[in-house]
Amino acid sequence: MKRTFLCCLATVSLMAYAEQTIKVTVENPTKDVRMDAPVVIQLANLGVDVRSAMVIDGEKEIPCQLDDLNADKRFDELCFTTDLGKREKKTFEVTLYDKGKPRQYDSRVFIEMVLRNYQGKAKNQHDFYISELTVDRGVDSYRIQHHHGIAFESELTAYRIYFDQRQSPDLYGKRHKRLELRETQFYPDDDQLANGYGDDVLWCGQTFALGAFRGWDGQKSVTLDDAEHLSQRIIARGPVRVIAEMVCDEWNAPTSTPNAKPITLRQRFTQWAGHRDVQVEEKFSRPVADYEFSTGIINVKGSEEFSDKNGLRGCWGTDYTVSGKDTLTHAKETVGLGICIPSQHIRQELKADKDNYGFVVGTSTDCLRYAITFTSDKETFGYHTAKDWFEALKAWKRELEPVRVIIQK
Numbered sequence: 001m002k003r004t005f006l007c008c009l010a011t012v013s014l015m016a017y018a019e020q021t022i023k024v025t026v027e028n029p030t031k032d033v034r035m036d037a038p039v040v041i042q043l044a045n046l047g048v049d050v051r052s053a054m055v056i057d058g059e060k061e062i063p064c065q066l067d068d069l070n071a072d073k074r075f076d077e078l079c080f081t082t083d084l085g086k087r088e089k090k091t092f093e094v095t096l097y098d099k100g101k102p103r104q105y106d107s108r109v110f111i112e113m114v115l116r117n118y119q120g121k122a123k124n125q126h127d128f129y130i131s132e133l134t135v136d137r138g139v140d141s142y143r144i145q146h147h148h149g150i151a152f153e154s155e156l157t158a159y160r161i162y163f164d165q166r167q168s169p170d171l172y173g174k175r176h177k178r179l180e181l182r183e184t185q186f187y188p189d190d191d192q193l194a195n196g197y198g199d200d201v202l203w204c205g206q207t208f209a210l211g212a213f214r215g216w217d218g219q220k221s222v223t224l225d226d227a228e229h230l231s232q233r234i235i236a237r238g239p240v241r242v243i244a245e246m247v248c249d250e251w252n253a254p255t256s257t258p259n260a261k262p263i264t265l266r267q268r269f270t271q272w273a274g275h276r277d278v279q280v281e282e283k284f285s286r287p288v289a290d291y292e293f294s295t296g297i298i299n300v301k302g303s304e305e306f307s308d309k310n311g312l313r314g315c316w317g318t319d320y321t322v323s324g325k326d327t328l329t330h331a332k333e334t335v336g337l338g339i340c341i342p343s344q345h346i347r348q349e350l351k352a353d354k355d356n357y358g359f360v361v362g363t364s365t366d367c368l369r370y371a372i373t374f375t376s377d378k379e380t381f382g383y384h385t386a387k388d389w390f391e392a393l394k395a396w397k398r399e400l401e402p403v404r405v406i407i408q409k
Contacts, residue, residue: 375389
């Protein structure tokens with residue numbers, strides 16, 4: 001009787017604190033050394049309602065992150081980063097728990113949404129923090145949020161996504177590798193600038209800036225004006241990656257199909273720790289084979305262009321950052337920009353005009369992905385000539401090939 005009773009206790013204990021350990025092998029498929037290579041594990045088929053996780057590399061615990069991508073209160077992905085040599089394989093021990101909360105680590109990324117606070121606050125001290133915002137058609141959404149939209153960063157670069165029909169990514173260049181947005185909020189004061197903080201390094205206007213996604217009417221790019229609602233929300237806050245989302249609801253995008261119903265566009269911007277680039281995903285409410293879209297990069301004044309004629313395009317140039325002209329408080333900034341679009345999405349590489357180096361893009365499915373990146377000449381750690389930047393873009397394109405992940409329960 002006693003033995004039976006103890007067995008019952010053991011069964012109850014396992015049910016109450018279920019855990020599963022898996023082996024995850026990660027392989028670098030390229031001949032390039034990969035630093036902070038992103039690793040993503042889909043959790044749906046692992047048999048555990050994961051609430052916490054631990055990743056062991058050899059004998060050392062490394063930071064990992066659990067993300068709920070669709071706001072259903074269940075984690076969908078586990079992610080971490082790792083360094084890999086040429087063609088190197090690494091095996092990690094991952095323990096999944098169905099109780100508790102995600103483990104805490106020092107974050108190497110940051111993201112924020114802040115409503116404007118007009119109560120005498122300095123431009124880097126607004127404090128109405130939010131996680132999600134939706135506005136109706138006709139609202140001047142650009143002026144609701146501080147720094148005009150959601151902002152995020154890694155140690156290397158920072159971005160903000162304008163909360164309006166342009167949805168342009170604007171850029172914050174850094175002098176040193178560190179997180180800064182919590183202190184500067186994209187608007188460093190004089191003391192911060194004197195102490196080596198970064199600043200806005202790009203004028204966007206109505207251009208593509210760095211990879212803004214637009215419609216295409218057969219002749220020109222079309223911003224996302226004709227939509228019922230615009231939303232922004234924070235999906236993931238780190239410590240390994242940030243994910244920002246922009247939703248354009250019931251958008252009457254240009255199409256060749258007469259009387260087409262509106263589509264909903266869900267854009268996600270993902271930046272990983274240790275990365276200067278951002279992964280961009282355009283997800284539609286239905287397949288959009290009968291649509292064409294457009295994206296690209298701004299033609300920085302007097303810039304030098306690079307293209308491999310297979311989806312990789314960049315430029316290097318110098319211009320003022322406010323209204324495209326000189327001011328008393330803003331100097332010229334030199335930047336290198338880059339965009340990489342998978343070849344299956346490219347319908348046409350457009351000839352450069354005075355505003356943009358553009359593409360017409362499309363997909364036969366409900367999803368389209370590409371990546372954007374930049375460097376600022378003010379960086380102490382980056383690139384300082386067009387030649388070096390264009391070589392870096394070629395290497396970056398190779399690095400965009402994902403690592404291979406094999407899971408053994």
